[in-house]
Amino acid sequence: MFDFTEEELNRYSRHILLKDVGVEGQEKIKNAKVLVVGAGGLGSPVILYLAAAGIGTIGIIDGDVVDISNLQRQVIHTTADINRYKAESAKEKAEKINPHVKVVIYKDFLRAENALDIIKDYDFVVDGTDNFPVKFLINDACVMAGKPFSHGGILRFDGQTFTHKPGCACYRCIFNAPPPKDLVPTCSQAGVLGAIAGMLGTIQAAEVLKYFTGAGELLTDKLLTFNAKTMDFRKINVHRRDTCPICGSNPTITELIDYEQAACDLTNR
Amino acid sequence: MAQITVNGNNQEVTLPLTLDQLITLNQVANPEMVSVQINDNFIEREKFGSTQIYDGDIIDFLYFMGGGR
Numbered sequence: 001m002f003d004f005t006e007e008e009l010n011r012y013s014r015h016i017l018l019k020d021v022g023v024e025g026q027e028k029i030k031n032a033k034v035l036v037v038g039a040g041g042l043g044s045p046v047i048l049y050l051a052a053a054g055i056g057t058i059g060i061i062d063g064d065v066v067d068i069s070n071l072q073r074q075v076i077h078t079t080a081d082i083n084r085y086k087a088e089s090a091k092e093k094a095e096k097i098n099p100h101v102k103v104v105i106y107k108d109f110l111r112a113e114n115a116l117d118i119i120k121d122y123d124f125v126v127d128g129t130d131n132f133p134v135k136f137l138i139n140d141a142c143v144m145a146g147k148p149f150s151h152g153g154i155l156r157f158d159g160q161t162f163t164h165k166p167g168c169a170c171y172r173c174i175f176n177a178p179p180p181k182d183l184v185p186t187c188s189q190a191g192v193l194g195a196i197a198g199m200l201g202t203i204q205a206a207e208v209l210k211y212f213t214g215a216g217e218l219l220t221d222k223l224l225t226f227n228a229k230t231m232d233f234r235k236i237n238v239h240r241r242d243t244c245p246i247c248g249s250n251p252t253i254t255e256l257i258d259y260e261q262a263a264c265d266l267t268n269r
Numbered sequence: 270m271a272q273i274t275v276n277g278n279n280q281e282v283t284l285p286l287t288l289d290q291l292i293t294l295n296q297v298a299n300p301e302m303v304s305v306q307i308n309d310n311f312i313e314r315e316k317f318g319s320t321q322i323y324d325g326d327i328i329d330f331l332y333f334m335g336g337g338r
């Protein structure tokens with residue numbers, strides 16, 4: 001029934017020991033296909049932990065190359081990776097951690113034109129991006145395609161995340177539309193404590209593993225926010241909004257939109 | 270005086286008070302971008318001025334967070 005080798009059973013033994021995971025749960029993890037959008041601050045811990053956990057297929061989409069200013073928080077990349085494609089660098093590390101994982105890379109950015117075509121091959125999407133246009137694009141594409149996703153945002157000492165499943169609150173239920181261009185700083189303009197990316201990314205990775213194994217309760221209809229200065233964590237109940245422009249009763253958004261906003265790294269250079 | 274909860278903290282306010290007035294009172298940064306929930310229900314932006322705050326209300330100001338890379 002289960003086709004794990006002796007080596008895999010040893011590798012995943014600490015998962016298998018968990019009553020909520022077991023061999024059955026590990027099998028679900030092995031059959032899972034997860035797309036990580038962005039191999040940066042959030043994507044780094046997400047990819048490292050998902051690869052280690054044995055997610056069967058990990059897609060990584062990032063059209064950017066490693067810059068020295070990334071290394072303070074993008075822990076999947078090393079000094080030797082500067083100027084390499086982030087997707088290639090991340091694939092190499094993921095495969096070194098766990099050769100059982102199939103890593104598919106896209107040296108590109110997620111856009112209105114390619115989003116639905118790329119996410120259709122995956123069971124779950126992780127938002128590891130740094131700008132509102134793509135965060136809204138991931139939301140809209142996943143709502144349209146009926147895919148679950150984990151949203152993540154970090155800024156300075158703060159982080160915020162929620163998990164979407166069809167029928168539960170989406171990003172637009174909470175935030176109707178992207179903020180006016182340049183009004184909200186992205187990480188490159190505002191700064192971010194590197195470890196915050198690890199704190200939030202590991203929460204996102206845990207949500208992925210919970211989703212596939214069915215363990216515990218997901219952050220669906222909940223917005224988790226934390227501040228690392230006070231280490232206050234808050235979980236705010238949110239609900240699907242009937243007037244939501246994409247998942248409400250009368251959706252006004254019927255196709256994907258490329259919002260205009262310079263990407264984090266572009267504004268930085 | 271009325272007791273309300275704002276982002277998890279207790280606050281004493283004098284009624285009547287609209288949501289718009291509370292936003293000004295609390296010096297909420299970038300009010301044109303904040304999302305507001307009262308007792309777990311989102312309030313549409315157009316209704317900020319006409320929404321009254323009541324004793325015991327639980328109010329959450331939610332902010333955009335755009336970073337990640």
Ligand SMILES: [Zn+2]
Nearest residue numbers: 170173244247
């Ligand atoms: Zn929605």
